[in-house]
Amino acid sequence: MTDRFTVSLEPALAAEFSALLARKGYDNRSEAVRDLIREALTRERLERAPEGDCVGVLSYLYDHHERELSKRLTEVQHARHDLSVTTLHMHLDHDTCVEAALLRGQASEVLAFGETVMARPGIQHGRLHRIPLPDGTPGRGTRSK
Numbered sequence: 001m002t003d004r005f006t007v008s009l010e011p012a013l014a015a016e017f018s019a020l021l022a023r024k025g026y027d028n029r030s031e032a033v034r035d036l037i038r039e040a041l042t043r044e045r046l047e048r049a050p051e052g053d054c055v056g057v058l059s060y061l062y063d064h065h066e067r068e069l070s071k072r073l074t075e076v077q078h079a080r081h082d083l084s085v086t087t088l089h090m091h092l093d094h095d096t097c098v099e100a101a102l103l104r105g106q107a108s109e110v111l112a113f114g115e116t117v118m119a120r121p122g123i124q125h126g127r128l129h130r131i132p133l134p135d136g137t138p139g140r141g142t143r144s145k
């Protein structure tokens with residue numbers, strides 16, 4: 001069952017919205033509006049319930065010649081092995097590594113971990129994307145620590 005509603009927009013806002021959808025490759029407005037609503041709900045939920053469970057994708061780039069950085073990163077990750085599901089490592093070129101860490105746990109802890117990694121000197125383009133898990137989704141405590 002789908003809930004339908006009508007949205008009224010001023011012409012200028014409607015034109016801007018249409019241009020945005022075209023740039024982003026949306027075929028229809030409904031899908032774009034659904035994505036905007038999901039994004040707003042996700043943001044609000046992470047703010048309102050930071051103790052809830054989430055999955056997180058932490059990505060960053062670094063120079064593996066940077067003194068001690070690889071070792072320190074490994075230590076930081078082992079210290080929170082309970083949050084870590086897996087880490088993907090790509091040797092981008094002779095100097096640069098790209099890593100993507102898949103995390104799962106309490107949203108506030110995933111955020112704190114991501115910030116610790118991204119704040120390390122030498123870590124570049126760090127970004128953390130968190131997706132809150134619906135209530136009842138197996139989360140913490142279902143994986144061995």
Ligand code: NI
Binds near residue numbers: 091
């Ligand atoms: Ni590498």
